[in-house]
Amino acid sequence: MDAADQKRLLREMLFARRFEERCAEAYHERKIGGFLHLYPGQEACAIGVLEAARPGHDYVITGYRDHVHAIKAGVPAREVMAELYGKETGSSRGRGGSMHIFDPDYNFMGGYALVGGPFPLAAGLAKGIKMKGTDQISICFLGEGANNQGTFHETMNMAKIWNLPVLFVCENNHYGIGTADYRCTAVTDQYKRAAAYSIESSQHDGQDIETVMEAARKAVDHVRSGQGPYFLELLTYRLRGHSMSDSGAYRSKEEVEQWARRDPVLLYKNKLVERGVISEDDYQAMEKSVLDEIENDIIKFAEESPEPRVEDLGKYVLVEGGCK
Numbered sequence: 001m002d003a004a005d006q007k008r009l010l011r012e013m014l015f016a017r018r019f020e021e022r023c024a025e026a027y028h029e030r031k032i033g034g035f036l037h038l039y040p041g042q043e044a045c046a047i048g049v050l051e052a053a054r055p056g057h058d059y060v061i062t063g064y065r066d067h068v069h070a071i072k073a074g075v076p077a078r079e080v081m082a083e084l085y086g087k088e089t090g091s092s093r094g095r096g097g098s099m100h101i102f103d104p105d106y107n108f109m110g111g112y113a114l115v116g117g118p119f120p121l122a123a124g125l126a127k128g129i130k131m132k133g134t135d136q137i138s139i140c141f142l143g144e145g146a147n148n149q150g151t152f153h154e155t156m157n158m159a160k161i162w163n164l165p166v167l168f169v170c171e172n173n174h175y176g177i178g179t180a181d182y183r184c185t186a187v188t189d190q191y192k193r194a195a196a197y198s199i200e201s202s203q204h205d206g207q208d209i210e211t212v213m214e215a216a217r218k219a220v221d222h223v224r225s226g227q228g229p230y231f232l233e234l235l236t237y238r239l240r241g242h243s244m245s246d247s248g249a250y251r252s253k254e255e256v257e258q259w260a261r262r263d264p265v266l267l268y269k270n271k272l273v274e275r276g277v278i279s280e281d282d283y284q285a286m287e288k289s290v291l292d293e294i295e296n297d298i299i300k301f302a303e304e305s306p307e308p309r310v311e312d313l314g315k316y317v318l319v320e321g322g323c324k
Contacts (some may be wrong), residue, residue, distance in 0.1 A: 003277045007286075009051065009209065010272055013043045015290050016068045022294050023067070023084060023098075026186045027244050031303070032084045034097045035113075037065040042238035044264035045147030045171045046141065047072050048212030049232070051168075053139060053220050058124045059107045061118045062141040064099035066111025069141055074106035077294075078301040087305035093316060105137075108207075116149030118142060119168075123155045126164035137223045138166040144190050144233075145176025156197040157230075163228040167219055168194070170233045171206065178243045178250045183299060194231035199318045207262045212272075239263070 001009075004175040004205040010145045017157045020038045027036050039046070044185035048204075050060065056074040067084075070075050075091055082100050083090030091103045099141065110127060112118050122140030129136045146152060159166050170190045174181050181188045194201040200222060211236060219230040241248040248256070 006272055006277050007282075009047070010265075010268055011286055011290065012047050012072070013209065013257060014286060015077075015293070016043045016071065017026050017265050018048065018082075018290050018294055018297070019069065019071070020288075022299065023081075024240075024279045025243065026084070026299070030196040033086065033096070034099075035064070036084070036098045037242065038244075038288065039065055039238070040242050041259065041263065042171055042206070042236045043068060044056060044212050044268070045169070045206045045234045045236055047278065048209040049139065049141075049167075049169050049216040049234075050136050051209075056106045056147045057121075059129070060141070061108055061122050061125065061138070062111050063107040063115065063143065063146065063299060064111055064113050065143075066101050068106050070101040070103065070106075070111070073103075073108040075101065075103045078103035078298050079103070080311065081298045082305050085305070086301040086307070087302060088308045089301070089305040090150050096315060097127035116142070116146040116151040119146070119149070119151040120158075121156035121165050121260055122158050123162075123164055123166070126159065126166035128161070129165050135224060136165070137169070137220065138164070139169060140166060141169045141171060143176070144170055144174070144181055144185070144188075145179075147190055148185060149174075153197075154227045156194060156199060156231075159229040160197045161201050163226075164225050165226070166229045167223045168231045169197075169216075169227065171236055172233055173236050173238045175238070175242065175251075178246065180246075180250075189233070192235040199229050199231050199232035200227070201233065202293070203233040206236035207259075207264045207267055208311075209264060209268050236264075238263075245251060265313060306313040 020040050027030045060073045062069045067080055070080055079091040086094040099111050099113040105108045118140050122138045126138035126213050185278050187193055189200040191203040205211045221230045222230045
């Protein structure tokens, strides 16, 4: 990866961080309603994996912490923010909100509120790919808490039996809402659980984006070359609570500080400074550019967009024209 791509990647991570922080501000301003699950601390996972895949070509599906996955898949950040604002210009026309970003134009097949719900959907997408004979793959992002759902085990079994082109990415942030993984899961190393279904798997540092990309390239190549499903576990940490209603008080100050010292954005920024790819001044200029884009373009677009019309509230509930 050359210097230009390294700087682009750093900007994408910084953009994701500031986008999510601005979402938190808008929520407190009551511009965003409903549930809101933010992503700070986990940026290297979604951005690193999709950098190694073909965003917009491959199918991507995930859970409710879905904003950054959608943006990296190609969904315009303006439309993601407008969706959070409940506006007609949102990716789901303002009907879905934070947990239901969706845009088939970019093969982003949605964030889903139901824990474990995306597993069988990802397998279904992969089955469709196999039947059509394209070179696409299906990528399913979920947290470690979802792996205790029955859908996980049923999907692993079917994915292996049918040798489906599906990549399961477990973003293991060690907490299912407020419960630590060791308190509810017999096997906390998630990649070992895939072995029960003879699925190739591996575990990696999810804070270092270069480590994530290297591991993801191998996993993507495995799936795309027809060798069947792959389970990739990335060890990471969310720096905020589970959602806006969660203070995260069940975690010790020392634990949070320990992970904050391995903040993925700062980790990569410091690497690029040491290599001479960027300077501290370059980073400050990048930050200003990101903040200007978010405030003067993305937030402005969301705030100035129209609300859905009352007479259209029943629209999009069913496919117009019916099924054929």
